[in-house]
Amino acid sequence: MNIQSANQRSTRTKVRTPQHSPVSGKLAMVGKFLFAAAAVAALLNVYIYLNQKIAETQRQIRKTERVLHETEREIAQLRIQREQLMAWPHIKNMIARFDLKLHGPNPGQVATMSILTPDQAARIPLESVAAVRTPGSGVIRN
Amino acid sequence: MLSTNDKIRRRIRILAAVILIPIMLGLIARFYYVQVIDHEFYLQEARKRYTTTRVTTGKRGEIFDVHGNLLVSNSPCVSITCDPFNLTGDAQRRKLAFILAKHLDDTYDSFYRKLNPVRQRRGRDGKLLYRPDGSPDLVPNRYAMIDRNTSLQAAAKIKEQTKLNKIYALVYKDSYMRTYPKGSLLSNVLGYTNVVDDVDVPQIGLERQMNAQMNPEEGRERYERTRDGAPLSYGIHEFEQSRDGKNIYLTISEPIQAILEEELDASYEKWQPATLYAAIADPRTGNILAIAQRPTFNPNIRSTFTAEAARTRIAEDSMEPGSIIKPFTIGKALDWGFVTPQTEIDCNHGVWIYLNKPLRDSHPYDKLTVEGVIQKSSNIGTAKVAMMLGEQRVYQALKTFRFGDKTGLPFPIEESGLVLPVKKWDGLSITRFPIGYGVRVTPLQMIRAYCALANNGKMPQLRLIDRLEDPVTGEVTRIPSPPPVQMFDRPETCATLISMMIKVTQKGGTAVKAAIPGYEVAGKTGTSRKYIPTRRDSNGRIIERGHYASGKYFSSFVGFVPARNPALVMLVTMDEPKGSYYAATVAAPTFKATMTRVLRHLNIQPDPALLENNRTTP
Numbered sequence: 233m234n235i236q237s238a239n240q241r242s243t244r245t246k247v248r249t250p251q252h253s254p255v256s257g258k259l260a261m262v263g264k265f266l267f268a269a270a271a272v273a274a275l276l277n278v279y280i281y282l283n284q285k286i287a288e289t290q291r292q293i294r295k296t297e298r299v300l301h302e303t304e305r306e307i308a309q310l311r312i313q314r315e316q317l318m319a320w321p322h323i324k325n326m327i328a329r330f331d332l333k334l335h336g337p338n339p340g341q342v343a344t345m346s347i348l349t350p351d352q353a354a355r356i357p358l359e360s361v362a363a364v365r366t367p368g369s370g371v372i373r374n
Numbered sequence: 375m376l377s378t379n380d381k382i383r384r385r386i387r388i389l390a391a392v393i394l395i396p397i398m399l400g401l402i403a404r405f406y407y408v409q410v411i412d413h414e415f416y417l418q419e420a421r422k423r424y425t426t427t428r429v430t431t432g433k434r435g436e437i438f439d440v441h442g443n444l445l446v447s448n449s450p451c452v453s454i455t456c457d458p459f460n461l462t463g464d465a466q467r468r469k470l471a472f473i474l475a476k477h478l479d480d481t482y483d484s485f486y487r488k489l490n491p492v493r494q495r496r497g498r499d500g501k502l503l504y505r506p507d508g509s510p511d512l513v514p515n516r517y518a519m520i521d522r523n524t525s526l527q528a529a530a531k532i533k534e535q536t537k538l539n540k541i542y543a544l545v546y547k548d549s550y551m552r553t554y555p556k557g558s559l560l561s562n563v564l565g566y567t568n569v570v571d572d573v574d575v576p577q578i579g580l581e582r583q584m585n586a587q588m589n590p591e592e593g594r595e596r597y598e599r600t601r602d603g604a605p606l607s608y609g610i611h612e613f614e615q616s617r618d619g620k621n622i623y624l625t626i627s628e629p630i631q632a633i634l635e636e637e638l639d640a641s642y643e644k645w646q647p648a649t650l651y652a653a654i655a656d657p658r659t660g661n662i663l664a665i666a667q668r669p670t671f672n673p674n675i676r677s678t679f680t681a682e683a684a685r686t687r688i689a690e691d692s693m694e695p696g697s698i699i700k701p702f703t704i705g706k707a708l709d710w711g712f713v714t715p716q717t718e719i720d721c722n723h724g725v726w727i728y729l730n731k732p733l734r735d736s737h738p739y740d741k742l743t744v745e746g747v748i749q750k751s752s753n754i755g756t757a758k759v760a761m762m763l764g765e766q767r768v769y770q771a772l773k774t775f776r777f778g779d780k781t782g783l784p785f786p787i788e789e790s791g792l793v794l795p796v797k798k799w800d801g802l803s804i805t806r807f808p809i810g811y812g813v814r815v816t817p818l819q820m821i822r823a824y825c826a827l828a829n830n831g832k833m834p835q836l837r838l839i840d841r842l843e844d845p846v847t848g849e850v851t852r853i854p855s856p857p858p859v860q861m862f863d864r865p866e867t868c869a870t871l872i873s874m875m876i877k878v879t880q881k882g883g884t885a886v887k888a889a890i891p892g893y894e895v896a897g898k899t900g901t902s903r904k905y906i907p908t909r910r911d912s913n914g915r916i917i918e919r920g921h922y923a924s925g926k927y928f929s930s931f932v933g934f935v936p937a938r939n940p941a942l943v944m945l946v947t948m949d950e951p952k953g954s955y956y957a958a959t960v961a962a963p964t965f966k967a968t969m970t971r972v973l974r975h976l977n978i979q980p981d982p983a984l985l986e987n988n989r990t991t992p
Contacts (some may be wrong), residue, residue: 286607294604305450305548311524315444315555320632336974 379390389414409756425610432590433550434574435619435844437564440840441660443628445563446581449553451530452519452546453572453872458491460543467491470543473535477528478521487560488518488544504631507598520544523551552581558672562686563624563665563785563838574812578684580838583784584622587842591617596744607708621843630654630972634664642668645960651688651817652661652946652964654972657934660834660855660926662783663942668694689785689816692792693928693947694723696902697751701871702823703808704748706771708792709867712762715745715874719755726754729801733757749877751884751899764803769796772807774861775823781836791815810902821945824932827875828896828940831868832858872896876937879962888933888962890970892980897933897939897965899957900948903926926950931961935969941978944969 316322327334348356404730408416437446461467478485493515495503503511524532528545536544552567552574565579576582593616598609605611614892634652642650651667667687671678685691707713724738735752747755760768772778779795792814794803806812818836826833835855842851862868875896879889885899904926909918930947946961946968956958973980 277563283607290604290607301548305526308448308450310445312447312449312553312555315447318443319556319559320629321557323638336971352911 375473388691389830391849395830410894414666421598424598425596426603426605427477428597428719430593430595430616431824432593432616432618434552434567434590435584435621435845437580437588437622437624437625439624439631441627442556442623445560445624445626445628447553447555448550448654450526451523451549451551452526453522454529455534455545455547456518457544457545457700458489458515458518458522458543459708461489461491461541465561466539466543470536473532473539473541474520477532478524480521487519493514497702519921522549532816545655550631554626554673556793557674558907559628559668560626560665560679561670561673562667562684562688563626564673565786578786579686580622580624580784582786584839587981588619588622588894590619593617608692618845621845623841623843624661624837625656625659625837626665629666629975631666633971633975634968635666636970637964638666638668640967641946641948641960641964645948647948647951647952647960648946649682649687649691650946652944652945652968653688653817653950654942654968655661655821655825655836657828660825660836660858662821662838673725678775681696686785686787689783689788690816692789692814692816693949694811694813694902694905695815695930696900696928697753697756698811698820698898698900698930698932698945699772699813699815700751700756700808701748701827701875701898702775702777703763703768703771704744704756705827705867706767706774706864707759709745709862709864710767711772711919713744713759716746717745717871718742719744719747719752719758721747721752721754721758724754726757728757728805730883730963731802745874745877748871748874748898749883751878756809760804765796765799768804768808769793770801772813775826776833777813777819777823779819779821781816781818783818783838788818789814789816791819802891810900817945817947820930820932821943824943824945825926825936826858827868827871828934828943829858829878831862831865833858834858872937875933879933884958885933885962887933887958888965890929890935890973891965892982892985893935893973893978894937894981894984895935895966895969896937897935897962899962900928900930900932901957902928902930927955929955929957929960931957931965933965933969935973936981938977941976942969942972 326332384829408936433448436444436448438444456470458467459533461470465485467489471482471489472612473484474480474850475482488757490648491514492512494510495513497503498718505511508885532544536542538809549572551569554561554564554566561579563579565581565583567574567576567581571955576585577761594612594614595606596610598611599605634654638650638652647668650763652665653662654664661911665688669680669683671683671879672833673678681839704713705878709713718741718831721735721739724735733752733754735754737745737750737753739752742750742752742755744755744759746752747759763771778791780788780789780790793807794812803812822836825836835858837853837855841853843849844851875898876894877883878897878899879885879895885897888897888899889895903922906918906921906923906926908916908920911917927948929951930945932943932945934943948960951960
């Protein structure tokens with residue numbers, strides 16, 4: 233009986249050794265590495281791109297907020313100017329400057345007109361409405 | 375057996391271990407200390423360096439009239455400062471001074487001085503400092519205040535021109551300036567604020583009294599920042615919103631206020647009194663519709679401020695009211711059944727000696743009914759009705775109408791007036807207090823008392839503030855008003871008294887000039903000599919005893935219209951009018967002129983029957 237352990241070892245070695253060529257194995261390794269690196273780079277790029285976008289959007293938001301703020305301040309300024317122009321001393325001066333022949337009404341000359349909703353109009357007693365009442369549109373009161 | 379080299383190597387290893395291991399252990403310990411034990415401290419220190427806290431301020435509350443017309447607001451403006459060290463040279467300094475002088479209210483020279491890139495240091499005592507060699511101790515000037523309240527338009531032009539000229543030394547900060555768009559309208563009631571360290575500090579009026587409600591709350595924004603100061607999208611971002619102060623809506627009606635102010639201007643010019651004040655109220659609600667005084671000031675123009683003009687006289691001054699107080703004693707005498715309108719009173723032909731002191735009427739009358747006493751404003755008649763009541767009841771009558779009690783309107787200072795308790799009365803008091811001498815009342819107290827007469831005997835609580843509004847949430851808080859209190863025991867008394875007071879403005883009455891065609895006007899004139907109080911020096915010694923000044927009078931008229939269904943109560947008081955001092959001549963026409971316009975504004979129609987009477991009566 234011839235038992236040779238050396239043969240067994242060589243057989244085992246053969247089994248363990250891959251059948252592919254060593255170059256293709258290395259290429260596969262490089263390919264995997266490149267793929268992983270590309271994936272990481274792509275993720276990094278996306279991350280940087282998104283960050284840039286966020287920063288850009290924030291800049292735009294700040295700019296718009298600033299414009300809004302300025303507009304609000306201008307509106308506030310205009311509102312005050314409107315009130316100044318509506319003050320009676322100013323109106324009186326304008327009447328005098330343009331020589332408008334205006335004077336206060338005599339008693340009984342004043343009539344007010346209230347535009348009411350149909351519900352509001354329905355709540356007003358008919359006898360209190362002296363002149364005209366048009367259902368659904370409004371009430372004219374002397 | 376170890377060789378020599380091995381021994382050396384071993385020693386080196388041992389030495390290295392002895393040195394390096396403790397170092398390593400030390401480092402590990404330090405890392406542990408920094409990263410674990412002191413982690414929070416270092417984290418906070420780091421955050422301090424890359425986080426910013428920005429303080430934001432809300433806007434001070436605005437003041438509106440009852441209809442929402444703006445009376446006090448915050449005008450957006452720009453605060454401009456400069457870092458003169460950033461100017462490239464004298465040419466740029468001159469150019470900037472020129473631009474600023476062109477758009478702002480100051481001179482070129484003034485701006486040129488402000489823009490000096492160096493300044494002389496000052497000591498703690500404010501004196502300029504010098505170096506040991508006698509030369510000025512100069513330091514770089516990094517801050518110059520150019521203008522606090524620049525308008526948006528002017529700031530925009532300055533910005534544009536400095537950009538064109540490549541001047542980068544100016545710093546613009548958004549701010550707000552308290553503005554009174556209606557100028558002097560209601561200024562004594564509204565008050566004004568001063569600015570101290572960019573904060574509005576209220577001085578007088580509602581600005582001061584309602585400061586707690588109108589004051590804004592500061593907000594804070596804490597965030598991690600980039601190198602250029604912009605907030606990072608990630609990291610800490612804490613935001614505490616600033617809150618605007620509450621808006622105040624007054625019971626004042628701007629159109630009525632404008633009418634009153636215009637009529638007061640005319641009267642002030644005509645009669646040139648030392649002071650003149652008036653108020654209009656709604657007797658049903660106690661709402662004050664208008665308050666005005668002369669002299670006054672424009673809160674936007676500081677040069678118009680004087681101590682006399684800035685006081686709210688209608689609340690701060692009290693006076694001896696004279697005859698306008700008569701209806702209250704007589705009204706209570708009617709109510710308690712001591713007299714009727716037809717009870718006859720002997721008026722002693724114009725002079726009545728009581729306790730050796732004469733009491734006079736302006737015109738001599740023998741006998742007058744109680745109605746006639748009111749119509750003719752007889753001092754003797756009123757004093758005799760008061761004598762029927764007795765001291766205690768006269769005091770009770772005056773106190774029932776709350777003379778001597780504050781009205782509680784939101785003025786920083788309100789005089790309470792003076793009605794002495796009975797134990798302090800002398801023998802003459804009962805004849806003088808009911809005719810308006812010896813008692814002091816404020817015009818507001820008189821308005822309140824007349825509101826009670828006009829409101830069928832029910833005294834309302836006077837109101838000046840209608841509601842508060844939160845500008846952010848829009849939540850409105852109405853200021854409650856207690857129900858009016860009935861002044862008379864018998865319901866018909868008030869109507870009887872009003873009928874008597876209507877005669878005051880009719881033919882034969884003292885205030886015919888207050889009558890308005892088409893309307894019944896109830897009212898009362900009052901002319902009282904001005905009391906000059908006792909003056910003392912710094913040691914308390916009397917310089918001048920209290921006395922009634924010769925030729926100086928308070929002339930007042932109070933009335934309500936339409937008398938049987940009153941919508942308006944108005945008081946006019948002139949202090950020391952020139953030319954005439956009779957209330958019927960100086961105050962009553964002001965009442966008529968104002969009320970005529972206000973009635974038209976409120977569209978309160980005249981009574982056609984009364985208009986017809988006016989036409990037929992010569």
